[in-house]
Amino acid sequence: MSEGALETVLRRDRAVVIAALVMLTVLAWGYTAWLANSISRMSASAMIPSTMSAPTMPMDGMSMGAASQAMPSDTASIGMGTMLAPTFAPWTAPHVAFMVAMWAVMMVGMMLPSAAPVILIYARVGRQAAAQHKPFAATGFFAGGYLLAWAVFSLFATAAQWLLERVALLTPMMTTTSALFGGLVLIAAGLFQWTPLKDSCLKHCQAPLTFIQHHGGFRRDPLGALAIGFRHGLYCVGCCWALMALLFVGGVMNSLWIAMLALFVLLEKLVPSGRIISRIAGVGLMAWGAWLLTAALH
Numbered sequence: 001m002s003e004g005a006l007e008t009v010l011r012r013d014r015a016v017v018i019a020a021l022v023m024l025t026v027l028a029w030g031y032t033a034w035l036a037n038s039i040s041r042m043s044a045s046a047m048i049p050s051t052m053s054a055p056t057m058p059m060d061g062m063s064m065g066a067a068s069q070a071m072p073s074d075t076a077s078i079g080m081g082t083m084l085a086p087t088f089a090p091w092t093a094p095h096v097a098f099m100v101a102m103w104a105v106m107m108v109g110m111m112l113p114s115a116a117p118v119i120l121i122y123a124r125v126g127r128q129a130a131a132q133h134k135p136f137a138a139t140g141f142f143a144g145g146y147l148l149a150w151a152v153f154s155l156f157a158t159a160a161q162w163l164l165e166r167v168a169l170l171t172p173m174m175t176t177t178s179a180l181f182g183g184l185v186l187i188a189a190g191l192f193q194w195t196p197l198k199d200s201c202l203k204h205c206q207a208p209l210t211f212i213q214h215h216g217g218f219r220r221d222p223l224g225a226l227a228i229g230f231r232h233g234l235y236c237v238g239c240c241w242a243l244m245a246l247l248f249v250g251g252v253m254n255s256l257w258i259a260m261l262a263l264f265v266l267l268e269k270l271v272p273s274g275r276i277i278s279r280i281a282g283v284g285l286m287a288w289g290a291w292l293l294t295a296a297l298h
Contacts, residue, residue, distance in 0.1 A: 021116050028109030035102065036253040091162055099161060103154035106252075107244075110262040111150055111236065114269045118208030118232060119143050122225075125218055136218045137225035145229025146236070153237050157244065164248065174252035179296035182249045186289030192242040193282025201239035202278065204232070205269045211235070240265055246285075 091099075119139060126136040164170045169181050176182045192198055204211045211232060212218060219225040243261055250257035264281065268274040 018116075018120070021112060021119065025109055025112050028105050028112070032106050032109055032253075032258065033255050036255045096158065096162075099158045100154050103157045104151045106258065107150040107154060108147060110244075110258065110265065111240070112147075113262070114205070114266045115143070115146055115232075115236065117270070118211070119146070121209055122212070122218065129218070134220075136220050137222045141222045141225035142229035145226040145231075146233040148226070149230050149233025149237055153241065153244070160245075160248075161252070170248065174248070175250065175254065176248055179292045183289040183292030183296060185245055185249050186285045186292065188289075189242040189246055190282040190285030190287075190289060193278050193285070197238060198242075198278065199275070201235045202268065202275065204235040205239050206274060208232070239268075 119142065122136075122142045123139040126139055129136050161170065161174065164176075169176055169178050171177055176185070212228065215228055215231055216224070219228060243265060246261060247254075247258065250261075264277075268278050268281075271277060
């Protein structure tokens with residue numbers, strides 16, 4: 001194959017891969033936005049296991065004061081705060097499956113843009129190898145391995161959500177109900193931005209070609225391509241898991257908050273001064289968390 005023909009094939013291949021990544025990202029964001037809008041309009045829905053229901057109080061035209069007088073004295077002594085305390089519906093298998101799928105789709109929308117460089121590099125080298133009659137496994141296997149790592153993360157995120165709901169720390173919009181808890185999460189995420197683990201994982205994410213070369217190179221077998229994609233995804237999870245925990249603070253279904261975190265992850269990985277951005281953000285998160293803790297303790 002001539003150089004001109006090869007270049008044409010490479011450009012076409014690059015366009016196909018970019019189109020696929022854009023389509024997947026748009027679909028993921030569309031689903032996430034639709035789901036967030038649906039949840040915001042529903043005060044109680046069987047779809048979402050975190051939906052809260054307060055005990056029903058028969059008013060029959062009475063004022064709140066009259067209703068409280070109608071209560072038994074021992075019940076009135078409990079206080080309205082206790083009477084109106086929310087109860088959470090238990091999770092069922094369909095609820096768990098729905099939540100895992102929700103987290104997985106959201107991770108695709110948030111993380112796929114920042115993974116585009118390494119996927120495009122893999123596709124380009126793979127096409128060149130195919131032109132030399134030494135084909136690698138399809139790029140989809142590598143990308144699938146990367147997304148598989150975030151699917152595994154989605155299992156842990158779902159478990160964390162279930163636990164937080166069990167202790168009543170999440171609202172129906174899946175945001176924290178406790179300023180104390182929110183402050184602690186912010187401080188923990190800010191501190192993580194300064195750790196050696198963050199540095200190591202971010203370094204691998206910022207140099208995708210070096211990562212592939214240092215972890216066995218490009219693979220010809222599908223399982224090998226899937227494995228190296230999965231390993232790269234694990235480094236990405238190690239880099240960003242603390243930032244994803246911030247979804248519990250700003251709202252798991254808060255579209256603006258999700259977009260801000262996704263943009264920050266993209267800048268952190270693609271901008272040459274990403275490490276500086278990461279540490280500055282860490283200081284800001286710790287300051288925000290300290291402010292919340294101060295407010296909660298006073």
